[in-house]
Amino acid sequence: MSDETPDIPQPPPGGNSPLLPPDSGRDRPLFAVAAILVFLACLAALGARGAWTSSERWMSDLEGSLTVQVRPVDGRSAEDDARLAAELIQDLPGIASATPRDRAASEALLEPWFGTSGLPADLPVPLLIDVQLAEPELVDTAAIASALDNAGIMADVDDHGRWASAVARASQLARLLALGLLALILGAAAAVIAFAARASLAARQDVADALHIVGATDGYIAGLFERRFFSLGLKAGLAGAGFAALIAILVAVGGSNADALYFLPELIFAPFEIAALLAAPLIAGLVAALSARLAVEEELRKRW
Known part of the structure; x- marks a missing residue:
């Protein structure tokens, strides 16, 4: 049985080479x-x-705002109702601003479903009010709905709660x-x-x-x-x-x-x-x- 040992690599003359040189x-x-x-x-x-x-950012946007949808009523002007609703909402606690949107804004939101040709002029389209909250904890959606109802305005208040939970799960x-x-x-x-x-x-x-x-x-x-x-x-x-x-x-x-x-x-x-x-x-x-x-x-x- 021979006692052969592996050859140890020798460094080149004039310097030391690494034991594991890079192999490109x-x-x-x-x-x-x-x-x-x-x-x-x-x-x-x-x-x-x-x-x-x-x-x-999405959660902040949802929690810092709400939307009021003013439904058209026969014999009343939807634009006037939207402006009055915005004024009533603006005076409530915790509200920073309430901005009524016109019919063109509502039609723009419906455009993906109905196309760009526009809706018939006699078709009743709900108008939206964009409400920004200064202090969300002070805002009472029931009080907003009650104030609008007392003024004879048909409206729905969306506090974005259903959207917030969906966004939270998705995020x-x-x-x-x-x-x-x-x-x-x-x-x-x-x-x-x-x-x-x-x-x-x-x-x-x-x-x-x-x-x-x-x-x-x-x-x-x-x-x-x-x-x-x-x-x-x-x-x-x-x-x-x-x-x-x-x-x-x-x-x-x-x-x-x-x-x-x-x-x-x-x-x-x-x-x-x-x-x-x-x-x-x-x-x-x-x-x-x-x-x-x-x-x-x-x-x-x-x-x-």
Whole structure:
């Protein structure tokens, strides 16, 4: 039985070479996959934040206003009733403003269903009053309905309560989906790095064997892979986060069309978003380093 030992790679003359030098042939596909995962993770994080801020804005809009619908009555002018109703509402506690809308505003709201050709002039169309609340806790919708009824005005008061609960559920679901997607992407990234680290260990098994023979611990060998994959994850994180920032800028610029993007999460550049994009490369490097270290240590325990 021969006592052959693996050949330990020798550094080139005039300098020291790393024990695990970068391998562009193997690292290039892994770099691309890692950058894509970081890009998706950044978009998921920005989307979660956007869903949060959008839902807060929607809830604030709903809770800070209510709508009164004035129904036309034979023998009375709907426009006059709307103006009178706005004046009565304006004098009630907690009301900041009450603005009556004309028939054109009501027809504009009905346009998606009836088209742009307009409604017959003799068709009775309810008129709306936009009520902004100064102190929502002081507003009594029953008192508003009673005041209008006493004035002989046929009206319905909508405090947006039914809409608020639906928006709250939808926003909560959007947040959970975005956070779940973020966790899924992080898990996928860790799995990809662990697989790549095992493949890298198999390709450099001669180096690992030689280091083990000369007394290197498993922790030392795993540390070599940890540093290598930290560098790769950091570079991939910079590329992925940079591309995500570019996409976010394009969406933010295109988001000026509020009618088209009102129900989409806002991608804005507030301090939180900037910090998240700046932290993404470091987080990617740490995830890659930890995944590689754990995978290599597990493989080394099995071998020795």
